[in-house]
Amino acid sequence: MEYELFLRYGPALLHGFGVTLLAWVVGSFGGLVLGFVIAVVYRWSGRGLRTLLQAYIELIRGTPFMIQLFILYYGGPGIGLVLSPVQAGILSFVVYGSPYFAEIFRSGFNAIPPGQIEAARCVGLTETTIMRRIILPQMLVLITAPLTNFVIILSKETAILSVVTVPELLYETQTMAAETFTYVEPFLVLSLCYWLLVIVTARLGQMVETRAMRHLKRA
Amino acid sequence: MDFSFGVILHNLPYLIAAAKWTLLISLVGMAISIGLGVFICAARMSRARWLAAAAALYISFFRGVPLLVQLLIFFYMLPHIGLDLPAIAAAILSVGMCSAAYTAEILRGAFQTIPAGQTEAAKALGIAPASYWRRILVPQALRLGMPSLINELILLVKVSSLASVVGIGELTRVAQNITGQTYRPLEIYIAAAAIYFVINLIISQLGRLAERRMQLAGGARLGV
Numbered sequence: 001m002e003y004e005l006f007l008r009y010g011p012a013l014l015h016g017f018g019v020t021l022l023a024w025v026v027g028s029f030g031g032l033v034l035g036f037v038i039a040v041v042y043r044w045s046g047r048g049l050r051t052l053l054q055a056y057i058e059l060i061r062g063t064p065f066m067i068q069l070f071i072l073y074y075g076g077p078g079i080g081l082v083l084s085p086v087q088a089g090i091l092s093f094v095v096y097g098s099p100y101f102a103e104i105f106r107s108g109f110n111a112i113p114p115g116q117i118e119a120a121r122c123v124g125l126t127e128t129t130i131m132r133r134i135i136l137p138q139m140l141v142l143i144t145a146p147l148t149n150f151v152i153i154l155s156k157e158t159a160i161l162s163v164v165t166v167p168e169l170l171y172e173t174q175t176m177a178a179e180t181f182t183y184v185e186p187f188l189v190l191s192l193c194y195w196l197l198v199i200v201t202a203r204l205g206q207m208v209e210t211r212a213m214r215h216l217k218r219a
Numbered sequence: 220m221d222f223s224f225g226v227i228l229h230n231l232p233y234l235i236a237a238a239k240w241t242l243l244i245s246l247v248g249m250a251i252s253i254g255l256g257v258f259i260c261a262a263r264m265s266r267a268r269w270l271a272a273a274a275a276l277y278i279s280f281f282r283g284v285p286l287l288v289q290l291l292i293f294f295y296m297l298p299h300i301g302l303d304l305p306a307i308a309a310a311i312l313s314v315g316m317c318s319a320a321y322t323a324e325i326l327r328g329a330f331q332t333i334p335a336g337q338t339e340a341a342k343a344l345g346i347a348p349a350s351y352w353r354r355i356l357v358p359q360a361l362r363l364g365m366p367s368l369i370n371e372l373i374l375l376v377k378v379s380s381l382a383s384v385v386g387i388g389e390l391t392r393v394a395q396n397i398t399g400q401t402y403r404p405l406e407i408y409i410a411a412a413a414i415y416f417v418i419n420l421i422i423s424q425l426g427r428l429a430e431r432r433m434q435l436a437g438g439a440r441l442g443v
Contacts, residue, residue, distance in 0.1 A: 059412075062420065063412040064391065067412045071409060075409070183291075187291050191284040194285055199279070
């Protein structure tokens with residue numbers, strides 16, 4: 001195995017890793033925000049809107065990410081939505097992640113005893129204050145584990161963006177492999193990189209979780 | 220560009236024919252996943268330390284690396300080590316082996332809810348470990364893990380779209396090909412998405428049916 005190859009392609013691979021991180025972080029954050037909005041709207045809306053949101057959640061969760069990406073990237077121009085690969089990648093990431101995040105938030109909302117919310121209403125707190133000061137602080141602690149879990153899943157889905165020529169880590173590795181006719185080593189090294197990324201993120205998630213949960217451990 | 224249903228109708232037979240490959244990849248992948256998953260789970264729960272460590276490493280690796288990367292490794296590596304399998308075999312194998320890691324963890328979760336008293340009772344009755352696993356533990360674990368396993372099958376249907384990258388003519392690939400001929404990506408990909416959605420809807424409904432049947436056959440809930 002030739003190590004000079006990795007040196008020669010180092011800058012490109014590093015750049016690819018940067019794009020992977022960008023898509024992952026921006027995509028996850030966007031999905032988190034959109035998911036939260038969906039969950040809140042779901043909570044406060046009537047039956048009609050709920051059915052609509054449910055349909056959105058089911059549709060996105062029932063179709064492959066790659067097809068969603070293709071609809072956005074290749075089908076988008078047909079309805080006047082012309083996006084660069086990176087833009088399409090991040091946007092489809094946001095859309096793909098949002099229903100999963102929404103479901104996590106919804107389960108978090110349901111975990112708060114309704115008595116607390118009724119009591120808060122009785123003492124005259126507004127709905128936004130109830131959300132901000134009573135539901136969110138308790139809920140975020142409960143849902144740290146599933147949230148990190150899904151963010152980790154998203155980190156691996158970034159590899160799919162390579163299919164629409166987003167210059168992320170897998171794409172750069174494929175370029176390297178194709179130019180140098182070495183396939184096995186680059187992909188093995190690549191898989192180690194992703195593995196490391198996932199392990200580090202999982203560790204970080206565990207640290208956040210133990211820190212957030214520490215007040216519950218005393219009982 | 221206006222949305223044209225004619226394009227969809229005209230190409231629907233090809234898409235549905237391709238969906239058979241999608242189903243093949245996900246169903247055979249699921250069979251590998253369960254078969255292999257049981258062994259990995261057994262190894263993971265084994266008292267032999269090295270066996271448990273090896274299983275943990277397997278699970279960690281296959282859950283920690285993007286499936287697309289695994290698929291490419293399989294696709295390029297198998298010929299490299301002298302195993303000249305067709306692309307479809309590489310796809311099914313990588314999908315199955317990746318999913319086996321998840322299945323093993325699902326089954327482990329299920330095994331842990333089976334009361335320890337059953338193990339003791341089986342020992343007291345002198346049932347051999349192998350037949351204890353085969354006739355008592357695994358059937359119960361499969362039933363307990365059923366909802367998660369159905370979920371995994373749905374994931375596999377979606378994940379089989381990755382096989383298009385190594386040139387297998389499953390639903391996504393055929394949709395790409397048709398798009399290349401018709402220049403109608405929006406319609407074709409939406410149609411493909413709809414087919415995936417319908418497949419998953421059918422699987423989840425069948426799963427719900429199977430769950431209900433198993434619960435009736437099994438009587439009371441386990442592990443209370």
